[in-house]
Amino acid sequence: MSTLDGEGDQQLVQLELEETLREQQGMTFRFYKTGGKFIHTYCTGRLLLKLGLTPEEVVGRELIEFYPAQIAIRKETFYARAWEGEENVTYEGEIGGVSYLASLRPIRVSGKIVEVVASCVDITERKRAEEELRATKELLDSLFRNSADGICVTDTAGKVIRANAAYLNMYGWTEEELVGRELPIYPDYLKHELGVICTMLEAGNHIVNQQAVRQRKDGELLHVCITISPIKDAAGIVIALAGITRDISEQKKAEDFLQKADKLNVVGQLAAGLAHEIRNPLTTLRGLLQLMHSSGSGKLEYYDILISELDRINSMVSELILIAKPHVTSLRTQDLAVIVLNVINLLESQAAISNVQIVFESEGALPFIKCSEVEIKQVFINLLKNAIEAMPNGGAIRVVASAQPHQHVRIRIIDQGDGIREEQIRRLGGAVLYDKGKGDRTRADDVL
Template structure:
């Protein structure tokens, strides 16, 4: 496993060097292997050729021997020699002329006969060189004994009688018996000279092929390196200038340059589009790197902060604001924790003014999904807040006007009645008349007193006494009391196991009571009031009060919570206004849906856990 890193470390660092090294291996290895195989096969072919030639000579000598050694021993007299030496001499004299003839016809070749019966060399040509060997016996380890014993021909290379030779030995078989063997040999030096000449030729051709391949590789790698270096220089320039186009060289590398130019144009178009969008949007956009340094600032952000991009690029994000300004930075929080923020309202203390903005921040990631920074979008709400404040002030003034008008209207009617009664009684001395109209005057005074009491409760609500409340039990108690004062049927559909709500129980009783009273007043004679509860995802308790009464006209739906708005003859218009105030104090919501002639549905949503509102 450690070998691979070591080999990688040995490779050249440049493409040209690696290409040259790979080409060297690709060219030299096949040529070297081919040369080796050619030399090896050539040497074997040479040996086979030599062996076939030598065996051909032995067959000629075998044919010349005829019926065997015995006829040559009988000679012209027909009598065999008296002893072994004489027999060897007679065979040598008879066979030497032919062996010399064969040897002279094949320079460098030695031929001869060996008699098994005489156990001696009987002839060895050319005799002028090797006649001294006639009559000698081959050594015990000589391969000729194997031929004599097996009757099989053999081709051997090694040191023998005449030295280091290539020796072909042919058994002489007559009447099924091996009577000797014939040899034809050639000195190995001659064979090696021919093989060496062939080796030199193969080596020269291989070296020439390798050199030619390396030369072509060098030329091609130099041209490829020049083209690639041109592309590298062009890409380096494209880092700062995407409008720069690469000059395409010929071939496939040129096609790469063309594709790179196309990618650069597409990237330039995308960057131009992005820059145009950033320059045209009205919201401020600020981007920072992983260290919180500013990397981008669009014109809207420049106008908000009072800084130009050239002044703050590379500076910490906090440098955009007053040195002593303290604020919770959503951007830096996102950069530190990775938590994104959407539409968070903040006050930013810029160098010129404090901006009221809605902040949205998120992380910036590269193509490998690695964090490279963060971006924040600043939506200026300063003007909107100013306009909203003016609208709220106008709404309060309008509400105050309506409240004053309502109070004046509600107070004027009882006062008018009281004044009329007093004028009438002022001119009457009849005690009966006083007794008759005095209760009427008292009722009008009580009406004024009730109005003042409701106004005090509406204008100065007491702080809620928060404790766990079981809404189902509260609804059962209130509906039981209210149901006795009406002919309407109250149907309860209360969700079992509803969690406790942190609330002011007495205030909620007033809410439910007012809603039931409104529902009973909307029903002409008999009808049904349905009260249902539900648990919404464990976050809110939902209370629905629905009736099948007369309903509310569409133009009056937006006014039902306004003080002193009432469609009933004797209503003060403070009941639903008080309900709305109590629900707001519990951080809940109330909605009304109604269809004239079909009934009204009021929906309350109260959080299970009470928390102080933002305004408190």
Template sequence: MKERRLQDDLAQLKRDEELQELEKKVQKNADLYRDLFLEALDGIIFWNNEEGIIEANESACRIFESSEQQLKNKKLEDFVCLSQKKYSKVLNELKQKGSVRDSLVFLMPNGQKKILEFTTKLHSVDGHHMTILRNVTDSYKMEQELRKREAKFRSIFECSIEGIILWNNQFEIVDVNPAVEELLNETKHALIGQSILSILARNKMTREHIKEQIQLHKYTEQSSGILSLTLRNGENLDVEYSTRRNVFSKLNLTTFRDITAKLKMEEQLRKSDTLSVIGQLAAGIAHEIRNPLTALKGFIQLLEDMIKEDHSMYFSVIKSELNRIDSIINEFLILAKPKVVQYIDSDIVNIMKDTIELLKPQAVLHNVQFKFEVEDEIPTIVCEPNQLKKVFINLIKNAIEVMPNGGFITINLRLLEGKEILISIQDEGEGIPPEKLQMLGEPFYTTKEKGTGLGLMVSYQIIDEHNGQIEIESVQGKGTTFLIRLPTRKDDRQNEGIHKHPNDYR
């Protein structure tokens, strides 16, 4: 019996010890939760519908800039700016789900407004509701500022006149602005994700140039230069570019703009400057040479009549060379001597026919035949007939001289959309290499052994004065075609005599 009682006492003692240990654990957990509640960086508030706020930690007091005593018995909704449309939505979600996470604007007791992000759970602890709050006013303002800046930079990106490409270190295009779409004649959707190198390659950039760009990207933070591209529609572009590596988020930025027109204008100005110098030089040369040349011609004629021995071959060579000098001086004078040009209504078909008849004897000597085609009914144009005839003579003579073994010169006239007359003069010579082709029309540049280069330059100037254009197409081994475009419409300049001089085109 005593043994039984002793066992019961020991069991009770053990239970008491376990209970004490459990109470210690509970107290320890309570202390832990109390510490978490008090020291939490987020504001924590316990509340119920009847009494309002029951308890608030220090962080909550800092957020509301009030003491716990001042917050007690107040209702959270008293601090909410009720004018917010989303407030009713938040309440409905809380009632339906028993919890909600959102953000609202709260009005602090001191009148300050704060944006608080919160999580609320109903009947969380001992039947009380719990709300955890965090002040996100500053981060919200920062986010809004970032969005404004992003919108601002996006606007600049989209509206920039210069093309802008964003691409990663694998050369993949991440974004392009509308200027790029317009310049490359491709959509953003088609460009994004493609390699910028493949874009350059399909726009006919050479492999060597692409390799050069890759090396620049590897070893320099910033690079710039000029690229020459040929688009898929055949259009040639010169673009000036600038690239910066790692502008942000491991992305690279390239800006570029079309400078094709700028380079053409600079080239025209350079030619204009050259023409100006030539004009001044020509006036002096022509004056100094023409007088003694006239004397030489006269004395040669006298000697030929006086000398009885047969030296006709020598006299023929001398007179031929003197005539060539005289012809060069005349070309100089066209460049140097200001003169009034009278434009009249003329039949360009007849001007071309007269030119062909004039050059037929020379063509026969070189075993060259003419094919003359008029495709449409060609209207008359306002022009200076003798100047246009000079252009036609220069180009057709050149065509005859590049075919020493004979062949055909095809001359074609047609009307383009009623606005332009297109005149093509095509030979069957050896053609002109690309590097020489772009030099044609330069002062003193010629592909002929005894040429001066002035004839083609004068032809360019005359066509320019008629508001026209000269283009050259050439395929080596097949021949060269000169294309002359002349407008059919009249303008004020062509209706009256005008004082022409190379300096007028500066």
């Protein structure tokens, strides 16, 4: 190969290198120091154009000639460090909304620094992402600190990592008392709930607006609404749990008040029917007493009638008192047939006023069930009142009780009213059932 051919190859390589540097997304430049000034000897790359500069504006000039003084002075400090021999000097810069990272490296010849070469990369997108991340973090921190709802973050073992002020105030603990220990907010009879919740969340499930009972530091029980979500790492593994808690104790008190008010309303309506029903045996008692007084002698059969009528009055009044008075829920083994018959007896007078007849049918022997007598009676009262109101022109109500497998009991309350319109069924999540043989309709809201 001739010398001429070798020089041509070198020139070709040089041209290719120049093209590569010119088309790079970043920027490469060189400078040296002379007369106390840093003069640029080379500069190329697409980043240079993004910064609003050209090679002609940079090469042969110092920083102050094409950068604002404040920026030029700052960058010269890094230039000086590299010129003095420091390896890998880096700095970030930003001009016209374009951010970049520069890395400076001194070039030595025979141990003497003759030039510094710099490589720059465009980090505009990275800086934008960092800014968005910072803004998001600040927003989340603000929501965490200022949320009216209690927020608590725990590890998968249930130990507290962080809790906000609302959470601490809700339960009466300080952050120092909570962080690093398991949540002491579960009453003794609900200790098992923590394990169940952790298992559900580790499986990827969420708990949304679930009502629960929790315990304050002073032992007071709170009614709360909780939402808990798993926090996962990049591999999708659950590493922590985030819970939002809202105190609904006042809401529960309001609901209890409304329930009591509704119960009083029912009792008031029952009282109107009972007044008529009680008046009948009282009239019988009064008449018999007058007859005994006028005849001057007491007949044995009169006493039997008097006792029977008094027992009837006492039974009706006892049922009314049982429903009206405050009570603590108590689950006991009960004969459901007796409970249903007592409710029917209580409502017979109101049904008679509406020209409605209530018939009880039992399909076989019914097992005893464990329930709250007062509350189950309230359920039957509501259902039967609903059935009575559904038949303004009168009719018959069938209360059909049947035994089911596993010691269960099925109670159907079937009226002859119009039932629920089919277009409303989807909204109720029920279904209208027809007894084609008798033409009766089982109302979707009257099946227990």
